[in-house]
Amino acid sequence: MNTNKPPVVTSSPSTVVAYDQTHFGNAVVPPIFQNSLFVFESFTDMADTYAGKKVRPVYSRGLNPTVRAFEEKIAKLEKTEDALGFGSGMAAISASVLSVVKPGDRIVAVEHIYPDAYRFFEMMLKDLNVTVDYVDGRDPDAVDKALPGAKLLYLESPTSWTFHVHDIAKLCEIARKHSAISMIDNSWASPVFQQPAKLGCDVVIHSASKYLGGHSDVVAGVVASNNEFIGRLRGQILPYLGSKLSAFDAWLLLRGLRTLPARMREHQRSGLAIAQKLADHPEVVAVHHPTLGRNLPDGLTGASGLFSFEFSPRVNIPNFCDALGIFKIGVSWGGHESLVVPALVSRAQVGGPNSALRFGVPENLVRLHIGLEDAEDLWSDLSAAIDAAL
Numbered sequence: 001m002n003t004n005k006p007p008v009v010t011s012s013p014s015t016v017v018a019y020d021q022t023h024f025g026n027a028v029v030p031p032i033f034q035n036s037l038f039v040f041e042s043f044t045d046m047a048d049t050y051a052g053k054k055v056r057p058v059y060s061r062g063l064n065p066t067v068r069a070f071e072e073k074i075a076k077l078e079k080t081e082d083a084l085g086f087g088s089g090m091a092a093i094s095a096s097v098l099s100v101v102k103p104g105d106r107i108v109a110v111e112h113i114y115p116d117a118y119r120f121f122e123m124m125l126k127d128l129n130v131t132v133d134y135v136d137g138r139d140p141d142a143v144d145k146a147l148p149g150a151k152l153l154y155l156e157s158p159t160s161w162t163f164h165v166h167d168i169a170k171l172c173e174i175a176r177k178h179s180a181i182s183m184i185d186n187s188w189a190s191p192v193f194q195q196p197a198k199l200g201c202d203v204v205i206h207s208a209s210k211y212l213g214g215h216s217d218v219v220a221g222v223v224a225s226n227n228e229f230i231g232r233l234r235g236q237i238l239p240y241l242g243s244k245l246s247a248f249d250a251w252l253l254l255r256g257l258r259t260l261p262a263r264m265r266e267h268q269r270s271g272l273a274i275a276q277k278l279a280d281h282p283e284v285v286a287v288h289h290p291t292l293g294r295n296l297p298d299g300l301t302g303a304s305g306l307f308s309f310e311f312s313p314r315v316n317i318p319n320f321c322d323a324l325g326i327f328k329i330g331v332s333w334g335g336h337e338s339l340v341v342p343a344l345v346s347r348a349q350v351g352g353p354n355s356a357l358r359f360g361v362p363e364n365l366v367r368l369h370i371g372l373e374d375a376e377d378l379w380s381d382l383s384a385a386i387d388a389a390l
């Protein structure tokens with residue numbers, strides 16, 4: 001086998017297949033294609049590629065085999081025709097939304113979306129004369145009333161900070177009725193616990209910086225959808241916004257994906273155990289965990305390790321944070337490490353006259369990410385920190 005040859009890229013009109021293990025000496029782990037350009041074998045090879053007669057890597061801003069291997073795996077996991085990697089979750093969100101809306105259009109979004117997605121809507125889209133109306137996604141009638149005339153229904157379930165769970169199948173059916181595109185941020189559940197395309201959602205987005213990567217060493221994003229949507233993103237949006245996924249980051253994501261189901265099971269087990277202990281604690285007044293003490297909603301088959309809870313007024317939240325040992329104070333989530341973020345700090349960041357309304361979380365709320373450490377150790381850490389903060 002000639003392993004010096006660049007991988008052969010075959011294409012049907014709508015799909016690109018860039019990774020074939022046999023081209024890499026049957027390496028069990030695909031190589032990192034850490035190169036910007038791919039040379040042509042001849043004038044004809046180049047001319048045919050430019051004429052669209054064949055698809056092959058030309059320049060890594062457009063197509064890179066390591067990135068392509070990651071995209072193919074995501075499409076399989078999300079049960080979609082295709083997927084496209086991005087340099088961050090926000091790049092995946094902004095590119096997807098910008099590929100759909102134009103000036104004068106309206107978006108309906110559920111409340112409590114990821115705060116930076118909210119800021120993108122409120123600051124950048126507003127300047128482009130795109131308006132966004134926010135509705136409680138737990139109320140399908142409210143969504144139905146808000147949708148007529150809207151171009152896009154933007155979903156996130158469970159929601160950020162409040163962890164409200166929505167009936168995705170129902171909301172996407174309503175979107176279809178009103179000829180709106182449905183789009184969902186599926187970062188919390190990962191495809192292990194929720195596959196929105198199977199529930200009728202048109203576009204599925206992930207911050208791959210969270211569970212897909214799983215080791216807190218990558219910032220990346222990915223969009224999964226049908227050939228038409230991904231083809232337009234790949235051909236008409238990503239090349240010009242330029243927010244591509246790097247080969248090295250794609251390689252780290254491929255490594256992360258190998259343990260995704262095992263990690264998610266562990267996050268679920270420890271997360272539920274700790275959420276239950278918090279629910280039983282006298283200084284905790286509410287626990288916002290999407291599956292604790294309820295039947296799993298349709299389409300959600302499990303829970304990850306991210307949830308929030310509310311302290312009684314007796315607990316001093318800054319002292320609680322500072323008394324933690326195993327839990328670190330930090331944003332993001334989805335890695336091996338357990339993390340805490342108090343809403344007290346985070347809500348100040350949102351700013352703007354409507355921030356309290358939009359962010360809408362109480363000051364006694366604390367968000368936890370339950371990592372892969374021993375659950376007993378994590379609980380000892382939490383309960384000791386609560387005692388220290390009384």
Ligand SMILES: *Cc1c(COP(=O)(O)O)cnc(C)c1O
Pocket residue numbers: 088089090091114160185187188206207208209210219220221332
């Ligand atoms: C982190 C996050 C994002 C943004 O992803 P980045 O990779 O940080 O750009 C989007 N949605 C949710 C729910 C997130 O938690």
